[in-house]
Amino acid sequence: MHPYNETGMHLHDRRQECQIKAVLFDLDGVLINSYDAWFHLFNDTLEHFGHPGISEPVFRKHWGQSTKEDITIFMPERTIDEVRGYFTNHYQRFLPYITCDPDGQPVLHYLRSHGLLLGCVTNSHLEITQTVLRRYVLQDCFDVILTADDVACPKPEPEILITACQHLEVEPKDALFVGDTHIDLEAGSRAGCIMVGYRIAHPRSVQNLAQLRDLISDVYLS
Numbered sequence: 001m002h003p004y005n006e007t008g009m010h011l012h013d014r015r016q017e018c019q020i021k022a023v024l025f026d027l028d029g030v031l032i033n034s035y036d037a038w039f040h041l042f043n044d045t046l047e048h049f050g051h052p053g054i055s056e057p058v059f060r061k062h063w064g065q066s067t068k069e070d071i072t073i074f075m076p077e078r079t080i081d082e083v084r085g086y087f088t089n090h091y092q093r094f095l096p097y098i099t100c101d102p103d104g105q106p107v108l109h110y111l112r113s114h115g116l117l118l119g120c121v122t123n124s125h126l127e128i129t130q131t132v133l134r135r136y137v138l139q140d141c142f143d144v145i146l147t148a149d150d151v152a153c154p155k156p157e158p159e160i161l162i163t164a165c166q167h168l169e170v171e172p173k174d175a176l177f178v179g180d181t182h183i184d185l186e187a188g189s190r191a192g193c194i195m196v197g198y199r200i201a202h203p204r205s206v207q208n209l210a211q212l213r214d215l216i217s218d219v220y221l222s
Contacts, residue, residue, distance in 0.1 A: 020194065020220045022143075022168050022175040023111055024161060027122035028064070029180035030198045031104055031209075032132055035063065037097035042070070044094075045086050049075055064181035066123045066154035084149075088127045100136040103209040108141040110213055114221055119144040119164040119175075123154045123183070144168055156183045158191035165191075176220065178212060 028034045043053040051074060062073065067087070071078055112118060120142045122129055126149045133139040144167040148154040151163060158172075165172045172192035179188060180198040188195040196212065197205035206212045 020116065020174055020176045020216070021170045022117040022119060022165070023216065024119040024121050024164055024175055024177040024193065026064075026177075026179040026181075026184050026198070027120055027124060027129060027132065030178055031101065031120070031138065032136065033099045033101070034097070034132070037091075037094040038063075040097060041087065041091060041094045044090060045083065046074060048086060049078055049082075051075060064123060064155075064183045066148055067125070068154070084125050088125055091128050091131065095131075095135065098132070098135075100138075101209050103213075104136065104138060105141065107209045107213045108138070111216065112141070114217075116216075117143045117168045117170065119146070119168060121146050121155075121160045121164050121177075123148045125149050155187035156190070158187050161187055161191035161193055165193075176216070178206075 025031055028038065039056060039059050042059060046053055054074070062070065067080055067083055071080060071083055075083060108118060118141060120129070120133070124147055126147045129145065129147050130139070133145070139145075144164050146160050146164050146167075148160075151157075151159045153159050155161075161175075161177060162172060165175050168175070173194070175193045176196060177184070177188040177191070177193040178196045178198050179185060180200055182200070185195055185197060185200070185202060195202060195204065196215065198212075199205075199207055204215070206215055
């Protein structure tokens with residue numbers, strides 16, 4: 001089953017003039033399904049700091065934003081270090097809520113076998129990212145891993161994507177970025193990357209990692 005764009009055309013019917021050199025992945029919502037884990041952890045964090053919990057629709061509205069934005073909106077009296085520390089110290093309790101796409105490893109290995117450089121770029125924090133990647137044996141699949149702790153301005157600012165491309169020694173225009181939120185779409189667009197939406201409306205979008213493999217194979221590796 002091939003992915004479709006918003007007009008209903010098969011994406012492989014709109015071949016690109018240049019091939020890509022790298023693929024960058026968001027973590028939460030793309031490589032792993034951690035939405036429920038973060039929903040419960042975030043409400044646990046709010047309760048810990050003396051704030052009322054939020055509903056799932058409210059959480060969804062802010063899904064994917066940085067901890068700095070979380071604090072500004074929900075816990076303005078707290079510091080990033082305080083909230084990041086609570087996230088990091090308590091994330092393990094919510095690991096049972098996380099699932100990983102079984103196609104993740106095979107797709108990443110497929111892309112690397114075709115000479116593509118791979119990066120993981122996430123608004124999550126370093127220790128949490130390392131925990132998740134180790135849990136699903138994905139830590140050695142990437143040529144670069146960058147988190148919110150590695151940049152001054154996380155997504156939707158383009159810094160993390162531009163920095164990843166610098167590490168990989170590729171131009172942003174030669175990198176494809178896969179993200180599942182409007183925050184990702186904005187960051188990718190501002191960085192100058194080729195954007196692919198993951199389960200989100202976009203002219204290039206896919207519903208699973210197998211479709212992403214087919215899209216890249218049909219459009220960018222042909």
